[in-house]
């Protein structure tokens with residue numbers, strides 16, 4: 001979040017922030033392209049400083065890749081994909097506090113990660129202590145079966161990993177701890193096969209969660225859905241502070257004059273950008289590259305496949321279950337719906353939905369000990385769910401001020417989980433990018 005007593009308008013010693021000559025006074029209003037989490041978080045951060053925003057969203061509703069909607073096959077609302085959020089995600093928690101949505105988050109309130117290995121039939125629960133000292137690693141019944149205390153020192157190996165080292169190089173690929181905990185966590189957090197995924201992005205996640213102790217590792221699950229927790233309260237909060245959301249309003253071009261964005265071209269007509277107003281480009285990277293020739297942004301992606309089965313099951317203590325030895329990776333159990341996540345899913349995303357359901361349902365039956373025949377199912381494929389968290393893609397992530405620093409446009413900042421947040425593409429990364437874009441605008445004012 002923006003610091004009090006900020007360094008002012010200086011980015012580097014002796015160099016003026018390129019945004020400042022153009023954003024001299026308090027910015028009266030900002031235009032935000034894209035109402036995903038990054039755009040919303042930016043609008044929320046600006047509103048806290050009295051700056052109103054208009055959000056332009058090409059879709060029918062806000063939320064982007066983190067949204068809920070009514071599904072006709074299942075006859076209920078579902079999320080586009082299960083989102084695993086841990087309590088150590090501090091920017092996300094601050095965002096939920098600001099928008100008044102913290103109490104929409106549920107879960108067991110404990111750091112519990114139950115697993116089943118379908119190949120061996122073994123079941124176990126990783127149960128970190130709430131405190132910082134990891135006593136749980138000393139207790140066989142709370143750590144991963146087949147691991148020894150010294151195996152957990154591998155987590156520190158992440159700190160020694162070279163700049164371009166992959167997760168598999170830094171941590172794996174052998175050993176029970178890797179196969180039964182670190183690999184599944186890495187795939188979930190980075191959405192990239194561990195042989196390609198950048199270890200230092202996992203390190204940031206581990207530093208902010210596992211290594212901070214159990215209190216930072218509590219799974220936070222929306223009580224109702226993603227939109228009800230992360231999107232709708234923010235939109236309402238912004239609305240009550242003069243913010244405006246224009247849905248179905250795709251920005252097709254940026255009109256420029258004297259290195260300033262002067263208007264946004266939309267299907268609803270030209271939206272003028274007034275003198276001193278700021279523009280935030282919070283659309284996905286492929287849209288940002290189209291709107292801003294010259295921008296280099298991530299261009300390789302990994303899919304996530306979610307299968308939502310309309311069946312009731314016992315949620316257990318945690319409401320989720322990690323699955324090894326099958327195609328399903330994580331199962332989330334909600335009232336009347338069992339949802340399965342498969343990450344780093346480029347390898348299977350092109351298969352027909354029926355084939356995927358037939359492949360995954362036996363995993364669900366075995367993992368949850370269900371007798372039922374295959375229930376109604378909705379398969380949701382997000383082909384470009386996140387950028388691939390590789391070394392090459394990491395080098396393509398620009399900072400929020402990149403456009404001004406490159407001398408292209410002085411009143412435009414970037415936001416999105418694909419900007420250089422130091423985190424993989426996650427809710428926390430998207431929200432931090434929105435905060436950073438707001439900071440860039442506020443520091444220029």
Ligand SMILES: Cc1cc2nc3c(=O)[nH]c(=O)nc-3n(C[C@H](O)[C@H](O)[C@H](O)COP(=O)(O)OP(=O)(O)OC[C@H]3O[C@@H](n4cnc5c(N)ncnc54)[C@H](O)[C@@H]3O)c2cc1C
Pocket residue numbers: 033034035036037038039056057058059062063064065066080081082083084085249250251252282283284287304305306382384385386415416417418425426427428429430
């Ligand atoms: C299936 C799935 C599962 C995931 N699981 C997790 C998880 O477990 N944990 C986690 O932390 N993260 C998870 N993520 C990642 C998380 O959802 C994203 O990191 C986050 O939502 C990205 O937000 P964003 O605002 O950066 O981008 P987006 O959500 O993509 O927002 C960009 C917005 O811009 C809009 N837009 C595009 N073009 C235009 C235009 N020309 N004009 C106007 N608007 C435009 C889009 O419609 C969209 O609403 C998952 C993502 C997916 C898809």
